[in-house]
Amino acid sequence: GINAEYGEFASYGFIFRLNVGCNLSADMLKTAIVILFTACCIAISFAEKDVVILIPPYDDVIHVRGLDDDASLNTTMEVARDERKLTFSVLAYDPPYQCVVLSINGVERNGTYYWQTLGGGNMKWLTPYIDTYVPKKKEAVLFRLTPWVDDADQEDDCEKNPYRCLNG
DSSP states (O other): OEETTTTEEEETTEEEEOOTTOOHHHHHHHHHHHHHHHHHHHHHHTOOEEEEEEOTTOSSEEEEEEEOTTOOHHHHHHHHHHTTSOOEEEEEETTTTEEEEEEETTEEOOSSEEEEEEETTTTEEOOSOTTTOOOOTTEEEEEEEEESSOOTTOOOOTTTOTTTOSOO
C-alpha cells in the first residue's frame, strides 16, 4: 500500500521511503539508468574476444576463444598451441623481445620464404612481430609463406609451394 503522508509505499513486501514531494517517475528513471550503466560496465569488464587463425593449406580454421581484449597474436597462438590446435616456434629479438614466426606446424621459414601475417577486414599485411600485434574481436589472421624478395611478376604456384597458395 501507499502512505502518501509519510512518502512510503510497499512493493513485494519491501517498504520504500521517498522524500515527501519527490517525483517518483524521475527517481525511478534515474535508478534505471544507474542500473543499466552498471550492467554495461560489468558486461564490458567480462568481455572476451575470439580470433580465427588460418594457416596453410587453409583447409582447417583454428578458432581461439575466450581471449583477453589485450591478448597479442603471440598469446593467441600460445592458447591455440595449448589447446593442441597448432604448433609454432618463434625467434625473439632482445630487446624489446619482439617475436617473429620461424615455423608453423613443422613448416619452417627459410632463405627463400618467410611467414607473412595478414589480417583485418581486407587481409592487409601486418607487423611481423606477433607479440606486438593485438588482433581485434572476431578478426581472422592468415599466415602464408612469402618470398623474401617481393617480385610483382611472380604468381602463386600451388604445385610448387602449397603453403603459399591461397586459392586452392
